[in-house]
Amino acid sequence: MRRAHTVEQVRSAEADLMARLPEGTLMQRAAGGLAVALGNFMGGVYGRRVVLLVGSGDNGGDALYAGEKLARRGAQVTAVLLSDKAHPAGVEALRLAGGRIGDADELAHADVAVDGIVGIGGRPGLKPEALAAVRRAEQHGVPIVAVDVPSGVDVDTGETPAEHVRAALTVTFGTHKVCHLIDPAASACGPVHLVDIGLDLPDPAATALQGPDIRALYPVPRGESDKYSRGVLGLLAGSAQYPGAAVIATSGALAGPVGMVRYVGPDAVAAEVRAEHPEIVAGEGRVQAWAIGSGLGDELDLPRIRALLDAEEPVVLDADGLKALDESGDHDGILATPHAGELGRLLGVERSAIEAERLKYARVAAERFDVTFLLKGSTTVVAAPDGQVRVNTNGTPWLATAGSGDVLAGLCGALLAAGLNPLDAGSVGAYLHAAAARLASAYGPVTAMRIAGALPEATRRILDRRD
Numbered sequence: 001m002r003r004a005h006t007v008e009q010v011r012s013a014e015a016d017l018m019a020r021l022p023e024g025t026l027m028q029r030a031a032g033g034l035a036v037a038l039g040n041f042m043g044g045v046y047g048r049r050v051v052l053l054v055g056s057g058d059n060g061g062d063a064l065y066a067g068e069k070l071a072r073r074g075a076q077v078t079a080v081l082l083s084d085k086a087h088p089a090g091v092e093a094l095r096l097a098g099g100r101i102g103d104a105d106e107l108a109h110a111d112v113a114v115d116g117i118v119g120i121g122g123r124p125g126l127k128p129e130a131l132a133a134v135r136r137a138e139q140h141g142v143p144i145v146a147v148d149v150p151s152g153v154d155v156d157t158g159e160t161p162a163e164h165v166r167a168a169l170t171v172t173f174g175t176h177k178v179c180h181l182i183d184p185a186a187s188a189c190g191p192v193h194l195v196d197i198g199l200d201l202p203d204p205a206a207t208a209l210q211g212p213d214i215r216a217l218y219p220v221p222r223g224e225s226d227k228y229s230r231g232v233l234g235l236l237a238g239s240a241q242y243p244g245a246a247v248i249a250t251s252g253a254l255a256g257p258v259g260m261v262r263y264v265g266p267d268a269v270a271a272e273v274r275a276e277h278p279e280i281v282a283g284e285g286r287v288q289a290w291a292i293g294s295g296l297g298d299e300l301d302l303p304r305i306r307a308l309l310d311a312e313e314p315v316v317l318d319a320d321g322l323k324a325l326d327e328s329g330d331h332d333g334i335l336a337t338p339h340a341g342e343l344g345r346l347l348g349v350e351r352s353a354i355e356a357e358r359l360k361y362a363r364v365a366a367e368r369f370d371v372t373f374l375l376k377g378s379t380t381v382v383a384a385p386d387g388q389v390r391v392n393t394n395g396t397p398w399l400a401t402a403g404s405g406d407v408l409a410g411l412c413g414a415l416l417a418a419g420l421n422p423l424d425a426g427s428v429g430a431y432l433h434a435a436a437a438r439l440a441s442a443y444g445p446v447t448a449m450r451i452a453g454a455l456p457e458a459t460r461r462i463l464d465r466r467d
């Protein structure tokens with residue numbers, strides 16, 4: 001599991017550890033890890049040209065000491081000091097190792113620019129001189145490696161209200177920060193490399209499941225399982241207007257861990273679903289969970305949905321079904337799966353505001369409606385009413401295709417029916433959905449039905465430890 005901590009948590013853990021270690025130890029650990037990562041990134045050290053962009057704090061100190069280590073191994077290192085307070089001992093160490101102090105013109109010939117402008121002490125945005133240097137690197141096509149975080153992003157929220165660095169790689173220390181997991185900032189990090197500096201950390205502010213977590217959580221049938229004990233999902237979806245949504249959501253559900261799917265909807269739609277999936281059973285019956293909402297269109301029956309929300313069985317609530325949510329209900333066991341536009345309508349804010357502050361609004365919704373919210377988008381945020389947050393970062397923009405949300409709703413419903421709680425169902429569902437999309441897309445266009453079609457193989461690879 002990838003764990004992300006807040007700046008305050010990191011500072012407190014650093015203070016505890018620093019009190020027990022000789023001065024400067026942590027910075028040397030950070031700089032050592034950064035120098036190794038830079039060497040790997042450049043594919044070598046000797047003769048490489050490295051430009052350090054150095055701000056006023058310890059983030060610049062990390063960059064300077066990493067530069068010192070690279071200079072000692074034969075790299076040509078130049079530091080661009082963006083503040084007259086740049087870490088004095090780091091500047092001296094770099095000089096003694098043969099590094100130079102220069103200006104942003106050096107970027108014209110650099111192999112890499114190291115962003116040591118600000119780290120976890122930074123406010124969002126870049127000052128003019130730093131921004132000019134970053135632009136210069138971009139103009140010359142010089143890749144930027146960010147120290148700890150891409151300077152200019154909001155570290156604790158993942159928001160990017162102002163100018164910021166766009167890194168080809170981020171090398172972070174001790175633990176991930178929230179901005180590494182949550183968009184839009186996460187997209188500015190590139191791959192994130194974590195250097196262990198020995199911090200002892202509290203419970204994280206957000207987590208991201210990885211393959212081993214999925215293996216541990218996935219409801220694999222046992223020897224004595226039968227189709228009912230594996231879980232039966234009721235699917236209330238589709239309409240004359242949108243029959244395809246029912247077919248697609250059923251595809252997602254059948255590719256999940258349930259023993260059976262009951263489809264509930266107009267006869268004509270049921271016939272289409274059955275034509276594609278002869279395995280389904282049409283009509284109501286006992287179920288362990290519901291997936292409600294995909295493509296309901298004219299069939300939207302809010303009183304019926306509210307009755308199902310009040311019943312005992314857990315529910316995935318998607319698309320038009322979200323209109324049935326209200327703040328007063330007793331909503332135990334519900335996973336709401338809006339995209340930014342739908343969440344904006346529920347909360348009465350603009351879609352663009354949701355996209356800019358994804359973590360905040362997922363949390364606000366979970367608290368206000370007292371249900372687990374899965375906010376879809378480039379990174380998917382799953383927020384539970386108790387404050388736990390999981391993030392899915394392994395998607396692909398090719399997932400942004402009509403109907404892929406219906407696949408996710410069916411899959412999450414299947415995971416709920418098989419016994420996972422809403423937080424686990426949402427986060428495991430988002431992970432597998434993204435893994436299937438990557439597999440089916442293989443870096444090219446993909447349709448929702450092909451994503452559903454790839455789900456069993458994507459799941460198999462993870463359960464079989466091949467991914």
Ligand SMILES: NC(=O)C1=CN([C@@H]2O[C@H](COP(=O)(O)OP(=O)(O)OC[C@H]3O[C@@H](n4cnc5c(N)ncnc54)[C@H](O)[C@@H]3O)[C@@H](O)[C@H]2O)[C@@H](O)CC1
Nearest residue numbers: 014026027030056057058059118119120121122123125148
């Ligand atoms: N504290 C520690 O023990 C360790 C810290 N490390 C490094 O230290 C960093 C944190 O260092 P600091 O606390 O010195 O903070 P930063 O290096 O993030 O910088 C803070 C300084 O930048 C200024 N500043 C804030 N926002 C700015 C902006 N948008 N533009 C320009 N200047 C701005 C502030 O006035 C302050 O002087 C971490 O990110 C990490 O890189 C690592 O060496 C590991 C150990």
Ligand SMILES: Nc1ncnc2c1ncn2[C@@H]1O[C@H](COP(=O)(O)OP(=O)(O)O)[C@@H](O)[C@H]1O
Nearest residue numbers: 376377378395396397399400402403404405406
């Ligand atoms: N840029 C992106 N990168 C990764 N995943 C994305 C991106 N945009 C959308 N997605 C994912 O694609 C799916 C789209 O779902 P949704 O918006 O409900 O579409 P639809 O209603 O057409 O099914 C969601 O799982 C969402 O997280």
Ligand SMILES: [K+]
Nearest residue numbers: 115118147149
């Ligand atoms: K930085």
